[in-house]
Amino acid sequence: MTRITEIRASTIGFTENRSNATMDFSEMTLGLCAVVTDVVKNGKPVVGYGYGALGRYSQESIWRERMIPRIMKADPEALLNEAGDNLDPRKILKVMIKNEKDGGHGDRAAAASGLDIAMWDAAAKIADKPTAQLFADAAGRDSVPEKVAVYVGGGYYVPGKGLKELQDEIHGHHDDGFTFIKIKIGGAPLKEDMARIEAVLEVQPNDCLMVDANSGFDLKLALDYAKAMAPYKLRWFEDPGPTLDYELMAEVCAAYDGGMATGENQMSHDDCRNLVRYGGMRPEKDFFLFDPSWTYGPSEYMRIVTMMEENGWSRTRLYPHGGHLVSLHVTAGLGLGGTEAYPTSFQPVGGFTDGLDIADGVCGLPDAPGFGFEDKKKLFAIMKKLTDDLPQTKTAAA
Numbered sequence: 001m002t003r004i005t006e007i008r009a010s011t012i013g014f015t016e017n018r019s020n021a022t023m024d025f026s027e028m029t030l031g032l033c034a035v036v037t038d039v040v041k042n043g044k045p046v047v048g049y050g051y052g053a054l055g056r057y058s059q060e061s062i063w064r065e066r067m068i069p070r071i072m073k074a075d076p077e078a079l080l081n082e083a084g085d086n087l088d089p090r091k092i093l094k095v096m097i098k099n100e101k102d103g104g105h106g107d108r109a110a111a112a113s114g115l116d117i118a119m120w121d122a123a124a125k126i127a128d129k130p131t132a133q134l135f136a137d138a139a140g141r142d143s144v145p146e147k148v149a150v151y152v153g154g155g156y157y158v159p160g161k162g163l164k165e166l167q168d169e170i171h172g173h174h175d176d177g178f179t180f181i182k183i184k185i186g187g188a189p190l191k192e193d194m195a196r197i198e199a200v201l202e203v204q205p206n207d208c209l210m211v212d213a214n215s216g217f218d219l220k221l222a223l224d225y226a227k228a229m230a231p232y233k234l235r236w237f238e239d240p241g242p243t244l245d246y247e248l249m250a251e252v253c254a255a256y257d258g259g260m261a262t263g264e265n266q267m268s269h270d271d272c273r274n275l276v277r278y279g280g281m282r283p284e285k286d287f288f289l290f291d292p293s294w295t296y297g298p299s300e301y302m303r304i305v306t307m308m309e310e311n312g313w314s315r316t317r318l319y320p321h322g323g324h325l326v327s328l329h330v331t332a333g334l335g336l337g338g339t340e341a342y343p344t345s346f347q348p349v350g351g352f353t354d355g356l357d358i359a360d361g362v363c364g365l366p367d368a369p370g371f372g373f374e375d376k377k378k379l380f381a382i383m384k385k386l387t388d389d390l391p392q393t394k395t396a397a398a
Helices: 060-073 089-096 106-127 131-138 163-175 190-201 219-232 246-255 269-278 297-310 325-334 377-386
Strands: 004-013 029-041 044-051 147-153 180-184 209-212 236-238 260-262 339-341 362-364
Touching: 004 060, 004 377, 029 060, 029 106, 029 377, 044 106, 044 377, 060 089, 060 106, 089 106, 089 297, 106 131, 106 297, 131 297, 131 325, 147 325, 163 180, 163 190, 180 190, 190 209, 190 219, 219 236, 219 246, 246 260, 246 269, 269 297, 297 325, 325 339
Parallel strands: 147 180, 147 339, 180 209, 209 236, 236 260
Antiparallel strands: 004 029, 029 044, 147 362
16 A cells, blocks of 8 residues: 655745846745655655745745644545555645635645645656646546647846846747747836837737736726737736735726736635636636646646636636646646746746757647656756655565
């Protein structure tokens, strides 16, 4: 019977000198976790790795004080699939959040996401499948595409970065194989931001450019930006106002004829459902960006996708935020529209496995079992520190 023998955790920092409309990232931290199992392959225990939410802070204390003890105290059989030969991450999620009061999701949701990611990584390695295929199996989907659409998130505010440097960044993204590009707005006055957009439009098609205000506007400023940007006919205008202000979102949608996008800061199935119901979003032109590393993990993400379809939305209107391997696998396994990529931001976690081909705005998939963290060398050099001391064993491989 497969068992979890140990769960480990640590924290790393990013110390990146950049900012968006509402925050800088110079003091940002990230929690890493490792789920050790008693299944042995290639002479070592199978380990699943995870992390809890880019763009927030480490949830290591939540893991250590609440969630890891609940998992380790649980009946091992209660954590397995029906066949009893592998972990069932969806069952484990219920165990780790037992006795958590309804609502108040926040960092708790990000913490649960990190452990859930690690459980899926371990389960896929035990099954000897890429995690995308395991997601497809769990969701009852027949196949996984060979490639998925990707867009690059960038255009941050950096000291000394002018319009020429911004255009140079766009050219660099083109060289890296991206066709759809997103830049930040709201970190400068409106007039200056319009100049930034116009500079980018000199080198980037308008229908392949998105802008992101990172929830930084009140209603008046959001409408001012919507009016100013209307002639540009951009692909989407993202996160104009506070995450849970559905009325503001609905008013901006009603006033702006272009595409809108939001949802990256929703932290649960219930938050996502309220946004779908009350945010004024339009199924024929708008996009949701729910992040599987923030919303209680891929296990809960499957429920969110089902909820969207029940409310009249195509899953192809879902483009997971995050720009990392988890979002890539979730997008492929669940048949979503595409995903974000962070090839240079939030390093070493941002971006996909080393050498993975991106061309003409689409990206191939890792073929290794699990998420493929092991083939993202700088990231795995840090992850494996959690488990470097695990002994070799002569136990027969499972």
